[in-house]
Amino acid sequence: MSYLKFLNLAQAIRALPGFPAIDPVEEQLLNHLAVRWHSGDLVSVVETMNNLPDQSPSTVHRRLKTLRKKGFIAFKENEEDNRVKYIVATPLSNKYFKKMEECLVAALR
Numbered sequence: 001m002s003y004l005k006f007l008n009l010a011q012a013i014r015a016l017p018g019f020p021a022i023d024p025v026e027e028q029l030l031n032h033l034a035v036r037w038h039s040g041d042l043v044s045v046v047e048t049m050n051n052l053p054d055q056s057p058s059t060v061h062r063r064l065k066t067l068r069k070k071g072f073i074a075f076k077e078n079e080e081d082n083r084v085k086y087i088v089a090t091p092l093s094n095k096y097f098k099k100m101e102e103c104l105v106a107a108l109r
Contacts, residue, residue: 006107013099019092020070025055026063030072034097037089045075045085072096 013019022030032052036043045064049057064087067073071092078084 002107006104009103009106010100013096013103016099019096019099020072022067022070022072025059026067026072028052029055029060029063030067030093030096033073033087033089034093043087044078045087048087 014021029048029052033043033048045061048064049060052060055063064073068075071090073093074088074090075085076088078086
């Protein structure tokens with residue numbers, strides 16, 4: 001079954017020494033951000049905190065700070081309003097998504 005093969009490969013990627021460990025909530029948040037980034041959206045911290053219905057805003061904010069500390073995301077200030085911060089991908093998150101893509105392709109073979 002391709003899906004189970006993907007899950008096994010993805011688990012192996014998460015265990016690689018080049019990637020800090022992330023918990024399921026952080027992974028869900030990172031995936032949510034990836035979808036928005038792929039659509040070309042600028043994603044603000046406040047918007048993200050308020051748009052994940054299964055997580056409280058304070059939980060989302062804590063997880064964003066943790067993902068930033070681990071190097072998966074960065075914050076960029078809005079040039080016109082420095083109170084607004086956008087969440088942007090980092091080389092580490094791009095590498096993580098690339099590895100996950102490779103897992104998906106391998107699972108479908």
